[in-house]
Amino acid sequence: MKTIKLLQLQLENFKGIKDLEIDFQDNTSIYGANASGKTTILDAFTWLLFDKDSTNKKDFAIKTLDTEGNAIHKLNHVVTAQLSIDGEQIELSKKHMEKWTKSKGKLEQELTSHTTEYYIDEIKKKANEYKTFISELLDEELFKLITNPLYFNEQFDWKKRRAMLIKIAGDVTDTDVISSDNSLTDLSAFLGKHTIEDKLIQINEQRKNLRKRLELIPELVNEATKAKQDTTGLNPSDIQGEISVIEDQIHVYEDKKVVLKSGGMQTELNKQKANIELELTKIKVNEQKETQEQLMNKREEIFIEQNNLSKVNNQITEFTNRIQARKGEVATKRQELAKLGSEWDMLQLEHFDEHRKLCPTCGQDFPTEDLNLMIATFNQDKAEKIKANESAGKSTKEEINYIETDIAEIELGIDGHLKNEKAEIQLKLEILDQQKAELELQLKQVENSTNYIEKQAELEMVEEKLRDEKGSSVTAVAEIQLKIEELQAEVNDLKADLSKFDSNKKQDKRIQELEEESAEKSAMYNELEKGLYLIEQFNKTKCSLLEDKINSKFKYVSFKLFKLQINGGIDECCETIFNGVPYNSGLNNAARINGGLDIINALIEHVQVIAPVFIDNRESVTELIDTESQLVSLIVSESDKNLRVEA
Incomplete structure (x- = not known):
């Protein structure tokens, strides 16, 4: 396990502290009235490591101010720390300075920029070299998690908290969940090759499509019923008989017409x-x-x-x-x-x-x-x-x-x-x-030629006779054709009545198909509802198993990772509970700090790294839970106008 200890911290012109040197032990208490600089010590340490104060702000004032609140210029702002890393001592130092230059044509120097110098064991380093060393020493976010009891619950995003807890305890597999409850035996077959998440998406999409279709079917049945034609007083056999009789009459007239045309x-x-x-x-x-x-x-x-x-x-x-x-x-x-x-x-x-x-x-x-x-x-x-x-x-x-x-x-x-x-x-x-x-x-x-002219005259005589013969038969053919058309109109009307029965058969078949489809899709919908119920039971069981597995890693705090919705669904969350009281529901400062220490202990066990823990407002806690970490307590003491250190 990597062990990081803070041995000594030196501040020079940092946030109002002109000169301060603190030696740290395994358990160090720093007393001081409000605004005496207790938090500044923690700010100096986090700025030295990560260029940020204890509240994670990068842009904060580190310069010393005069009585009117103006920065005192031409001072070097220095923080130096002696650390022990797995027993090996190392010194880190950072110096922030103003850069003054005299422009051409001006008498006085002007503040043009700022510069920062970095040192490791008194050896000057480039900024990127220094930052690389720090990142290899300890990840910034992990450092904050194991050094600030309040960071996990108050500054760490709930989704990251949840992911971290699952990483510590280990996730619960679908197989674990299904094997833990006999009522979930059929779930594996229902899921097939799909995951729970994918199957749930599939079910919801299928249910939506089935609902749309089931809602539409009654309307389609109604349309098919309305499309049926009235056949009251009509008999298909009688109509077909009438059609046959009239078509026979038409054939007789057609034969007469042929005879007349080919006289x-x-x-x-x-x-x-x-x-x-x-x-x-x-x-x-x-x-x-x-x-x-x-x-x-x-x-x-x-x-x-x-x-x-x-x-x-x-x-x-x-x-x-x-x-x-x-x-x-x-x-x-x-x-x-x-x-x-x-x-x-x-x-x-x-x-x-x-x-x-x-x-x-x-x-x-x-x-x-x-x-x-x-x-x-x-x-x-x-x-x-x-x-x-x-x-x-x-x-x-x-x-x-x-x-x-x-x-x-x-x-x-x-x-x-x-x-x-x-x-x-x-x-x-x-x-x-x-x-x-x-x-x-x-x-x-x-x-x-004479031959041709004579034969042409003969042709004209024959054509004239042919025209006379055609004229006498045209009238008779026209009368027969008129009679045929009248009879054909009667046949068409009868066939139109006969077609009503065929149309009604098609509509009846359509109605039957729709009713069968409705029954089939209702059964499919019920199967999906059954599968949805199994998934909901699975999720509830998994929630319970996961919460139990995570909570077993902690002595004093527990976590609620899921919220049950009114409609039976489950929403992910991450709520810390200490002795039955939710973190954001009136939990006092002592409980918040001890709960945070319990979380730090579990994190240390998981990541195998120990670092100094800074406890602000330590005066509100009468007793801290046990921890292997080096403790730095910042205690409000109105009688201590200047900082007082006890080890």
Whole structure:
């Protein structure tokens, strides 16, 4: 078990205490009148460790004030503590100071900020190093829980209190609860794979949906009942018999109508009409067949000549392009010839340079023999260049003559052959187009032939007879159709009455299904109610077991962790009770302190850490319960205007 003891505490200019040093024993009492600084000692200790006062405030005044309540500046505010941690002594110290600076252009220094220095065993540490050391030594919240008897019940959130108690005692499992009460035997099967919490959510959702449906079913039954149609005085068998009789009458009239529509004369006339129309088609086909063949052949000839014309045009285009290319070659050659002429003129003007008679090195004339050799070489080179130039000129002229001859031959081919061939093809195409137009006109004039006109007149006579025959039967057919429609209307009315029975059967079936559904869902709802009751019994049993298990860890206090609601539900809570009296219901200070010590004893046993316990208003407690913790009692004593320490 980790044991932390406070051996000594030194205060310098801290909350009005100018200089104070206290040595602590296992049981130390500090006496003083009100406002003499007893609580300041505890504030100094918590500020040294956690930057907060004993009420958990971070922003509180630690400076010493003058008689007018103003801070006295340029003082260092220091708290130093000697601690024993598992027998090893360590010193912690914290110094809070003002920072004064002189700004440019000002005579006096100004307070610009504050700074805090941290020390461990007189070794200066960075703030984060110091805080890390403290947190590794003891968690802040745990420190407050085991050093202040009132912290658990008055400053610790009830949900955290409850969670801490369950952690100390250990939670009660669902299996423990179910096995402790025989009435909960069926709960496991009811829960299946779900937890109590999830099952409760599921039950409530299912109950809500079932209630909605059960409330809706009577309304649906009422709607189905209202939807049933009145069949008073109607008999399905009689109605079906009437329908059969009337439908037989309709069939008789339908047969008569068919006979009238397909009368003997009309049938014969229709046959004659069909035969004449067939003969007209044959006349048209026979007379058009030869013309169609001629027209097809003519179109084939036109197609061939168009291809020939296209070929001639392509040849003309090709030859024209060749002429242009050859003319370009002539122009190039003429440029070359002109250049050669210019070069020949230049060569004729070249003479041996007189300056070359002198040696470039010594400036003297070359010897006559060397000079004659140089002149002979120059004249020979000039003669060879002129000869080469004249040869190139001659060759170029020959090439120009050859190309111009080729151009003339190509132009002759275009003008003397291809253009004539093109003109012949175009003339032939004009003749073929004229012949094609005449054949197309012949096709259109087939219907003007004598044969066709006579047969057409015969067809018109048959059609006139057919119209007269139809006119005489139309009136009789119309009268029969009117009678059929009247009888069909009677059948439709009877069928509408008959359908009422089918509709009522569907509504009766719907009502039966709704009543069966109501019974089924009522049974399901009852099963859910039974399951809900089992869960409520489970929760009550678990509450009782958990409270018993937690309360067994304490000697003087007990805890109420659940509140029973009017509707049978259970709410979580955490209420401390001391000797049967709730903590927040008039419990006196002595009971609150001793109850807190009992809680601290249990916490120490659980976390295996002991730290100094500060008891404020100790004068109200005549006797403290036993505890292994180091005790620091802060006692109000009006006679002690200055603090007095007894160990």
